[in-house]
Amino acid sequence: MIAHRSHIYGVIGEFEKPEQLVHAATKIREAGYRYYECYTPFPVEGMPEAMAMRRNDVPLITLFGGLLGGLGGFGFQYWANVYSYPINVAGRPLNSWPAFIPVTFEMTILFASLFAVFGMLALNGLPQPHHPIFNAHRFTHASTDRFFVCIQARDKKFHLAETARFLQGLAAHHVSEVHDD
Amino acid sequence: MSAGQPPMDSPEIQRLTPVLGPGHTYASVTDKISAIVLTRRTSVGWYIGFLLAFSIFGVMNIAIGYLFMKGTGIWGINIPIGWGFAIVNFVWWIGIGHAGTLISAILFLLNQKWRTSINRFAEAMTLFAVACAGIFPLIHTGRPWYAFWMFPYPSVMGIWPQFRSPLIWDVFAVSTYGTVSLLFWFVGLIPDLATLRDRSTSKPKQIIYGMLALGWRGSARHWQRYQSAYLLLAGLATPLVLSVHTVVSFDFSVAIVPGWHTTIFPPYFVAGAIYSGFAMVLTIAIPLRKAYGLEDFITMRHLENMAKVMLATGLIVAYGYFFEFFMSLYSGNKFDVFLVQQRLHGPYAPFYYALILCNILIPQLLWFQRMRTNVVVLFIMSIIVNVGMWLERFVIIVISLTRDFMPSAWGRYSPTFWDWATLIGTMGMFVMLIFLFVRVLPAISIAEMRELVTETSEEHK
CATH class of the missing domain: 3.40.1520 (hypothetical protein tt1634)
Incomplete structure (x- = not known):
């Protein structure tokens, strides 16, 4: 220099x-x-x-967030109902997956959105109060x-x-x- | 104009009533919108309106404070009508929020340019409506200080929420909806906050808007990622908004109560939500454009388009009512047939007829262009539709719960003073938040309006 x-x-x-x-x-x-x-x-x-x-990498990050939210959301419900606290209701399956779909869906959207916004901010280096x-x-x-x-x-x-x-x-x-x- | 325009919007009509008044430049658009926040003197009308809304908000706080002291016994709810006003109001408010997301996300994906000047305050409306909605299930739990039990956290009790219950789906749907709406709104605000930071002359304003703008400097590389994130958010918010009222309708349709247990509920709840939401956008937009002289930005074309959306969703709702009625009779299920009779001739029949009048009959006036372009008619109509949509939820909840399977389980419901105080109080909170919002944040997206200036100026070449 x-x-x-x-x-x-x-x-x-x-x-x-x-x-x-x-x-x-x-x-x-x-x-x-x-x-x-x-x-x-x-x-x-x-x-x-x-x-x-x-x-730009924002779509990739969003996809990752969505996968994380969806798999995590379903996986958590599965774990909670099958392993952590199984309740036998008249012999019905513990993994009642259709009932887990709404929460899985919402978690997919939530995580994808959070990753999209905070991923965008992070890649942009924001927040950055001062810049030359x-x-x-x-x-x-x-x-x-x-x-x-x-x-x-x-x-x-x-x-x-x-x-x-x-x-x-x-x-x-x-x-x-x-x-x- | 753009590829996604509906065919009924002929080019001729578009030329006559543009989405943006003529002669605007980047600077004039910026000046006009940011002046409302930065330089204009706060009008006396604003103070009066704010104080009025703030007082009503105070009534809500008293009503909720008293509720926390005494419990839900101060309300009109009883056994068998355990849901009452709290759930009626919850569904009504959350439905109102839907139009904001529809305008900001779905119309964005469809490349509808007329959304630009109304999306910002419609999104704000969504947030505030969700805030009002969220209060009701919380205070309806009876012991709201245990409301966090609805979230899955590792507790000493060692158990988890019942993930098979629509009520837990609701917790996830509404909290996700609130979060994503906030993100969407804030991301849209970032460039405008930077504009306010750069244009404000006082140090405190520069600091506050500067902090909120996160140091946005409009770099082209930032814009690229920003646009991509915004588009993705719109794509994510679209299925989300449809899912939220679907999940709300599951609260009813998964139950076996007569009049609730029907598969038409999800689509007709979503249509009803958009219907009432557009009505609320009109209720806010009409006074707003008048008070701040924004007729160039929120043009007659916007109002007319919103009226058309209201008409269309209103017809879907009418279709829903008809098939709800028809399927009950056609099913031959005596409880369902009895419920239809109760709606038509029971003690709450006047509410049902009022609902048909408000939601189906009166809005048919919107077929006429003269009605769609009359601001006063639209304003009154928007309020009628909101009353109608509130009545719809009242009819669904109260008539079904008061006429269960066995006559020994029948009952009556009438709201108390505290029920009304809480409902009207949340309206005060909603209006108060709207007043604060238009005062401190740009009610119209400045950055998107500048884009619109470029696009509309290209068309005139």
Whole structure:
């Protein structure tokens, strides 16, 4: 790490329209940058493709949660009624599985939902009260009506002046540096 | 518009009554919705409404406090009518909640754009209705301080709840429903809380909304996972909402009581739940859009669509009533036939006729577009339907329990002052929570409205 970069998080540029940001993100990727991130007030269509994002793992985590809840829910009822406290009601089967289905179903939904939400938050690294990007001037607009892209200083290709010029070349407004603290 | 539109929505009608008023931008949508929470002065009307609701909530607390001192003997319940108001109210409230989940999950999966401006407060309504519903089985247990016995935990007694009982299924269904509704609502709120954090000018607000927003920064990678989680939640909430009232109906249909032991209960309970829920959404939406000038966001098209859903589910409910009636007669079972006679001519017959009037006859007016687009008519209709749906549960529970198999087991039921105080008290709690919600959180999803701005502006190109 070069000393003067240590307090720079990256260079940020601003766009007015989502299509402009999608275009810019494609160009940035094509220029060879790897560590950059877009910030938008709502999910923008075409963004994952423009940034060549990896497949996300939320569905897999949700599936795991659902399986855990379903198998756990049924397994617990089975264990409670067959092993832990068996009650013989006129010789009827202890594993009366049709009666266990409602609770099994609810547990499947409950665990899948909990895993989906907390899995999503965990993969996103949230909650995270502070992040260097919040130091960016005008970044409060990212939750209203402006579309930002930030190329991070840790990228090998990053060069403060050149990256800034590159962003300006993509018609970004208010190109400025973002400090780490 | 989108692929999933019902055919009766011709493109012409859509152009005439859009889902979003013309000329809105990302900023104007954000301003208008967040201003209600952040910058607008709290109106005198809000204080009056809140105080009124808060007082009624106080009545509920007194009623429940007195109940805890004296026991369930202060209610009108007796043997054989052990269920009474508590269960009538429970089923009614939980049913109301269903429309919120239907709007937020099922209409989301069907890609219905008109859901966007009503889903947030409909979800809030779900949560508050479930909160009201949850009170009743709890206080109906008689010794609510032992209510945790219904959950399976390793106790010194060494036994487990009876997993073969619909009442335990209910515990799981309702608690799962409450939890998933809360998650769904909160996930939807995260980006909006970030907007409020960024737009509020005072330090305490920034801190509170900032904490709640969990540090959301709108990163594209986050959005991707967020959308995926939201879609999955919608997919999970859809079978869940259908299962909840199905399980509630099992409380009745698994029992052998005449009038309860029927297989039509699950679908007709679910339809009834959605019916009353949409009625409640209209009851809230109509004053809300008026009070906060949200006519651009909650347009006539929304109200009309909700009226159509009410009409459709109302017809399913009517079908349910008809076949409940028909199957009882067709079965030739003398107890079932007798129950039908009791509904028509028994001591509670006026309630049955009132129910038919409120739930089937009056809502037929919704066939006329002039009625569906008349705000006053819709508002009155929504209240009539809610009264009707409450009567339905009253008729199901009270008539069946007062006319059991043997005349020696027959009885009469009449609610006491404390029954009414608790029911009206929960309405106060519900309204109070709605008032607090519209004051401190965005009643319409800002992030989704911005998406709608993009989509509607593309259509005009």
